[in-house]
Amino acid sequence: CTAIFTRMATKDLHKPISILFCNLAFSDLFTSFSGFWISMLFITNPDITIFGSKDMLAPYALYTMSILSTIYNLVSIGIERYLAVAESMRTRFRVARNHSIVAVLINWLLAFFLGCLPLMGWNCLRMEKNLSVLYSPFCVDYLIFIAIPNVVVAFIIPLFTYLRIIIILRKRKLKMKACGQATGTYKSAEIQVARTSIFIWLLALISYAPFFAGVIFDATNHQCHTDLYPGVYIFRNCTAMLITMNCLGNPIIYTLKAKTLGAKLKALKCLSTNRVRACTI
DSSP states (O other): OOOHHHHHHHHGGOSSSHHHHHHHHHHHHHHHHHHHHHHHHHOOOOOHHHHHOOOGGHHHHHHHHHHHHHHHHHHHHHHHHHHHHTTTTOHHHSHHHHHHHHHHHHHHHHHHHHHHTTTTTTSSSSTTTBSSSSSSBHHHHHHHHHHHHHHHHHHHHHHHHHHHHHHHHHHHHHHHHHHOOOHHHHHHHHHHHHHHHHHHHHHHHHHHHHHHHHHHHHHHHHHHHHHHTTTHHHHHHHHHHHHHHHHHHHHIIITTOOOHHHHHHHHHHHHHHHHHHHHHH
């Protein structure tokens, strides 16, 4: 919420990348909210989260939609950063604010459509065949359909974009070095991009790999719910906690770590204090 407020309240941060950052914060907020909803259902009625119920369709659909939106936003940020670096020496194409808005709309439409498929009928409420053990009443084929392509997208595209950025910066640094020019800026940019990409990869790996492993287990498992209790459901709760930790880590990596945003946050605090003093006088 702090990241969203600061981004929206500061006019000079209304850049294409800032729109993606703010939308990523909204996606993380929805993920945390839907996770809290599922937690309350687990506290009040644990059986429906284990054996499945119609009441679990809406929170699981919102949870899926928000996670997919977060993944698509992370991919969009990587693509935007690549275009900003690769096209910085050209005037033919520049990433504009309208491009970021269109990307945000496409991300939400795609996430909404895929996340709401169980609400449209792709669920296993009336059939016990192909029923997910961890995420009842979702079907196993739906989880595979959602998990495998999006895991590939979430890992392959950011890997390509950030590696390309590092390669481009290194080539430009070597060209400037050959011409006898200072290369300190490119060296620091290369180190910063490499460090940030490592953090992104580690955070995504820690957050989503256990969930993907749970989906694979769901597809290969042939045991009943009662035979797997409580170990498998403890693992499911741990995967949900890791996804929530991803929502906490994204603002730190993408937003709160930025020096400009931190300065603006302090400026907003000082501005509000000055307004209070002025009103008192």
